[in-house]
Amino acid sequence: MRVLVAGGAGYIGSHTARRLAAAGHDVVLYDDLSRGHRAVAEILGTPLVAAPLADRATLLATLREHRIDTVMHFAAYAYVGESTASPLLYYDNNVATTIGVLRSMQEAGVRRFVFSSTCATYGDPERVPITEDAPQHPVSPYGWSKLMVERVLRDHLASDPSFCFAALRYFNACGCAMDGSLGEDHDPETHLIPSLLQAVLGLRGELVVFGTDYPTPDGTNIRDYVHVDDLADAHVAAMLRLAPGESLFCNLGTGRGFSVREILAAAERVTGRPVPVRYGERRAGDAVALFADPARAKALLGWEAKHRDPDAIIASAWRWMQAHPNGYARVRPLR
Numbered sequence: 001m002r003v004l005v006a007g008g009a010g011y012i013g014s015h016t017a018r019r020l021a022a023a024g025h026d027v028v029l030y031d032d033l034s035r036g037h038r039a040v041a042e043i044l045g046t047p048l049v050a051a052p053l054a055d056r057a058t059l060l061a062t063l064r065e066h067r068i069d070t071v072m073h074f075a076a077y078a079y080v081g082e083s084t085a086s087p088l089l090y091y092d093n094n095v096a097t098t099i100g101v102l103r104s105m106q107e108a109g110v111r112r113f114v115f116s117s118t119c120a121t122y123g124d125p126e127r128v129p130i131t132e133d134a135p136q137h138p139v140s141p142y143g144w145s146k147l148m149v150e151r152v153l154r155d156h157l158a159s160d161p162s163f164c165f166a167a168l169r170y171f172n173a174c175g176c177a178m179d180g181s182l183g184e185d186h187d188p189e190t191h192l193i194p195s196l197l198q199a200v201l202g203l204r205g206e207l208v209v210f211g212t213d214y215p216t217p218d219g220t221n222i223r224d225y226v227h228v229d230d231l232a233d234a235h236v237a238a239m240l241r242l243a244p245g246e247s248l249f250c251n252l253g254t255g256r257g258f259s260v261r262e263i264l265a266a267a268e269r270v271t272g273r274p275v276p277v278r279y280g281e282r283r284a285g286d287a288v289a290l291f292a293d294p295a296r297a298k299a300l301l302g303w304e305a306k307h308r309d310p311d312a313i314i315a316s317a318w319r320w321m322q323a324h325p326n327g328y329a330r331v332r333p334l335r
């Protein structure tokens with residue numbers, strides 16, 4: 001297939017682009033580099049169109065010139081706190097821009113779409129593990145922006161049976177390419193594993209753990225940590241599975257939850273060093289426990305997470321961070 005990876009210079013998009021290329025697909029990265037890294041294109045050896053998706057003329061020309069037949073749409077802003085402070089920014093970039101992408105696809109005759117949704121669409125779920133049929137009550141503009149796109153996709157498909165899409169609801173993406181070639185480089189970094197590894201390396205102050213009095217065995221939140229290469233594999237499987245008129249909604253998680261304290265202990269085992277930690281108050285909007293029922297992804301995509309051991313997942317992130325303490329800044333950028 002010829003695949004446009006929108007947001008392909010970012011974390012999950014870059015790992016997926018690599019998997020797509022390895023499976024023999026033609027890949028074009030499309031990214032405005034607002035939160036991504038030009039160096040990714042150099043590492044992957046793939047073309048990069050460095051433009052905003054809202055630049056419809058460039059997007060349309062790219063879809064036509066490369067005769068794209070699938071768009072994988074990773075491009076979005078993804079900080080829950082920022083979305084609460086600047087909801088219009090989020091609804092604009094995550095919802096309005098996506099509608100523009102769908103219109104450009106329609107104009108160019110591109111009919112297959114794989115969308116990065118999130119477990120944040122479930123909000124604070126009534127029960128875990130979470131199935132795809134669980135009520136979706138987001139608790140942040142970020143979560144709402146993703147749920148709104150799911151709605152748009154359903155309605156668009158109902159009006160155009162030649163279209164097809166997968167909405168993949170990721171749990172906590174983590175880890176880095178096993179060979180150390182790609183990694184996670186967000187600024188600011190808010191995800192638990194890279195944040196605690198930065199604290200171990202003294203690249204930031206102590207890690208703040210938000211809340212120790214949750215109704216969990218050790219009092220800290222529980223999350224489902226799914227390796228980024230596993231997410232990448234699920235995207236390839238979803239793309240190949242889709243037929244005209246079809247939609248897929250799948251959780252992508254391991255099905256197992258780990259508490260913050262369990263992840264800290266694993267990180268100390270992997271690094272052999274203590275993680276500098278400060279225990280703080282609960283943070284508004286944080287769910288107690290989020291972990292997936294991944295049965296549907298297995299049934300429909302034949303996919304399940306291969307990386308299940310938190311120590312191995314953390315080790316992949318640790319290798320990357322030790323080699324790239326300044327992220328992609330240490331890689332020579334393209335001219």
Ligand SMILES: NC(=O)c1ccc[n+]([C@@H]2O[C@H](COP(=O)([O-])OP(=O)(O)OC[C@H]3O[C@@H](n4cnc5c(N)ncnc54)[C@H](O)[C@@H]3O)[C@@H](O)[C@H]2O)c1
Nearest residue numbers: 007009010011012032034035036053075076078116118173
């Ligand atoms: N990281 C996670 O744990 C997680 C969990 C659930 C869902 N998601 C979703 O997965 C997707 C990828 O997440 P990530 O962690 O790789 O994020 P990321 O910020 O690393 O990558 C997103 C990329 O999109 C680009 N981008 C953003 N807006 C753009 C625009 N208007 N035009 C062109 N490029 C644009 C950014 O420059 C960046 O390179 C996002 O949609 C996110 O909401 C992530």
